[in-house]
Amino acid sequence: xxxxxxxxxxxxxxDRNTYVxxxxxxxxxxxxxxxxxxxxxxxxxxxxxHNLPAMFGDVKFVCVGGSPNRMKAFALFMHKELGLEExxxxxxxxxxxxxxxxxxxxxxxxxxxxxMGIPSISIxxxxxxxxxxxxxxxxxxxxxxxxxxGIEIAPGTVVIMDIAVDSFFKPQFEQVILDNIxxxxxxxxxxxxxxxFNCSKEIPNFPTLIGHTMCTYDFYEGxxxxxxxxxxxxxxxxxxxLKRAYKAGVRNIxxxxxxxxxxxxxxxxxxxxxxxxxxNRLDCDQINLPHDVLVEYQQWPQLLISNFIRRRLGxxx
Amino acid sequence: xxxxxxxxxxxxxxDRNTYVxxxxxxxxxxxxxxxxxxxxxxxxxxxxxHNLPAMFGDVKFVCVGGSPNRMKAFALFMHKELGLEExxxxxxxxxxxxxxxxxxxxxxxxxxxxxMGIPSISIxxxxxxxxxxxxxxxxxxxxxxxxxxGIEIAPGTVVIMDIAVDSFFKPQFEQVILDNIxxxxxxxxxxxxxxxFNCSKEIPNFPTLIGHTMCTYDFYEGxxxxxxxxxxxxxxxxxxxLKRAYKAGVRNIxxxxxxxxxxxxxxxxxxxxxxxxxxNRLDCDQINLPHDVLVEYQQWPQLLISNFIRRRLGxxx
Numbered sequence: 001x002x003x004x005x006x007x008x009x010x011x012x013x014x015d016r017n018t019y020v021x022x023x024x025x026x027x028x029x030x031x032x033x034x035x036x037x038x039x040x041x042x043x044x045x046x047x048x049x050h051n052l053p054a055m056f057g058d059v060k061f062v063c064v065g066g067s068p069n070r071m072k073a074f075a076l077f078m079h080k081e082l083g084l085e086e087x088x089x090x091x092x093x094x095x096x097x098x099x100x101x102x103x104x105x106x107x108x109x110x111x112x113x114x115x116m117g118i119p120s121i122s123i124x125x126x127x128x129x130x131x132x133x134x135x136x137x138x139x140x141x142x143x144x145x146x147x148x149x150g151i152e153i154a155p156g157t158v159v160i161m162d163i164a165v166d167s168f169f170k171p172q173f174e175q176v177i178l179d180n181i182x183x184x185x186x187x188x189x190x191x192x193x194x195x196x197f198n199c200s201k202e203i204p205n206f207p208t209l210i211g212h213t214m215c216t217y218d219f220y221e222g223x224x225x226x227x228x229x230x231x232x233x234x235x236x237x238x239x240x241x242l243k244r245a246y247k248a249g250v251r252n253i254x255x256x257x258x259x260x261x262x263x264x265x266x267x268x269x270x271x272x273x274x275x276x277x278x279x280n281r282l283d284c285d286q287i288n289l290p291h292d293v294l295v296e297y298q299q300w301p302q303l304l305i306s307n308f309i310r311r312r313l314g315x316x317x
Numbered sequence: 318x319x320x321x322x323x324x325x326x327x328x329x330x331x332d333r334n335t336y337v338x339x340x341x342x343x344x345x346x347x348x349x350x351x352x353x354x355x356x357x358x359x360x361x362x363x364x365x366x367h368n369l370p371a372m373f374g375d376v377k378f379v380c381v382g383g384s385p386n387r388m389k390a391f392a393l394f395m396h397k398e399l400g401l402e403e404x405x406x407x408x409x410x411x412x413x414x415x416x417x418x419x420x421x422x423x424x425x426x427x428x429x430x431x432x433m434g435i436p437s438i439s440i441x442x443x444x445x446x447x448x449x450x451x452x453x454x455x456x457x458x459x460x461x462x463x464x465x466x467g468i469e470i471a472p473g474t475v476v477i478m479d480i481a482v483d484s485f486f487k488p489q490f491e492q493v494i495l496d497n498i499x500x501x502x503x504x505x506x507x508x509x510x511x512x513x514f515n516c517s518k519e520i521p522n523f524p525t526l527i528g529h530t531m532c533t534y535d536f537y538e539g540x541x542x543x544x545x546x547x548x549x550x551x552x553x554x555x556x557x558x559l560k561r562a563y564k565a566g567v568r569n570i571x572x573x574x575x576x577x578x579x580x581x582x583x584x585x586x587x588x589x590x591x592x593x594x595x596x597n598r599l600d601c602d603q604i605n606l607p608h609d610v611l612v613e614y615q616q617w618p619q620l621l622i623s624n625f626i627r628r629r630l631g632x633x634x
Contacts, residue, residue: 027546027547028546028547028548028549029543029544029545029546029547029548030548031543031544031548031552032544032546032548035544037603037605038544038603039603039604039605041603041604067416067417068416069416099384099385099386100384100432100433115417115432115433115434115437116417116432116436116437116440117432117434117435117436117437117439117440118434118436118534119433119434119435119436119437119533119534119535119536119572120432120433120434120436120437122434122534122535122536122537123433123434123535123536123537125546126536126537126545126546126547127546129546130545130546133546167493167495167496168496169496175535175538175539176484176533176534176535176538176539177538177539177549177550178484178538178539178541178550178554178555178558179484179485179486179558182549216436216493217435217436217439217493218436218439218440218492218493219436219439219440219443220439220440220443221492221493221494221495222492222493222494222495224495226346226348227346227348227349227352227355228346228443228447229344229345229346229349229442229443229444229446229447229450229580229584230344230345230346230443230580230583230584231345231346231347231348231349232345232494232499233494233495235348237495238495241495241496255436263546263547266547267546267547286354286355286356286358287356287358288354288356
């Protein structure tokens, strides 16, 4: 078991980090610094009501995922893996005053849920990035861990994303700003993805690959499912679309990666997306895995990220 | 207090209904009926594991809203208002096996949370519509109750939507199907909105109006907020946009109404959207209401819908 990392540890070993010097999280908003108070409404936190540097200043890793229960499980898992002294029952939801998101802090690791879809993760990211900025965090790595539908790969495979593409297989995110459409790049730090891939090799029998992740606005019609309340296309059209996606390099489909990479990229956060696939979409549309298999699959990304963080912290042999 | 309505009541008084005959909820998917089993994954329900007609066959009203806590509060409120015999502690979350959505049933009223944004409510609606279809529900009215930002109206005003418009003030919803963009109408049943407006007049000092609701994909840049992690426009551009929205008939802004009206319209559900405004966006961007005021504002739409349902059920004098 690893040695104890105090929550306020500032002498973290960074010899395995791929970057040097302090890289602060930066907001891109000239109005922000002139605000007397910043209320992070959906996180139930604020600059006047909370001492954000004291609460979050030592955060080095942020892990986000859709499901509140899964993110709580990850926080408890990290707590154990980091060998923290604090009692498990002291790991409380920092955002307990709101039911929009939940948030846990275990040593230098902040874990947050973002619910489903681009708009929901976008609200969380705006407020999270401001939080990290107000808390004067530096050298922060952010990783989304989630579930996804796979294309032509076995269920249970973990896809480490090399780039996020939209429904048209383009590596971009269209952001509506007022009534203009602005196209943003979804490029991310390749080194981080490679570091994660190398890390996965150290875990025995870890089913993983690097590939494109497609991000859609919709789970049913937008992902070519034949089992929604609405379906206006044929099975052939569905398969044609998914095969074209595969040919374009897409290995899995989820609903948050484009805005996640676009926003993190703009704000100086090194980001990665690691999703396990729950089904092969060429075979079926419905997720009908037994509960224990589902639980096992969902643990794969958590295991990888835990190993990665421990390695970064110099806690692995 | 109203008389008791048993959960399985089938002799509900409908003399004040504006429609006649049985209007079933219809799915538009030729593949659905040939499926051996339909797993409503994000609701943790299914056609083989649950007797959906027995559980939901008597549903006449569906109320949806973003926050799980608020929807639970609404279910408890409806339970009291309908004078149901069941003990309050027996009102359990029907979707307790998942943390994606929560669902409560109080007599003929089904209450469900949908979290924030178009993708999240869209997943819920696909599975809810299939649920109502499998349960052979008929003559169902669905109402979204929520919070929103107002334009040029006092905080605390309840906006009964006459039509949902997108960020470009157009009454349409763009649905990506495979890699095609399909434009759907957001027109809704005007009679229902008018019935709700008439109903509101019976509540003393009820601050309400009918207007367009604008639905965006983003809370910050997409709604012209100057307080996000990213902001690339000036205060003048923000005000110009919001004033143009007002001129186009928009009175409030939220994040779900276009897909909600488009999907309900296609599936034969009479739908309405009733949102209270928490701030006047011409004055500010941040929600900084005292907790008690926020709670009071959020109760307005609930009060209106409760009165409407009681009137429809013939429980009002």
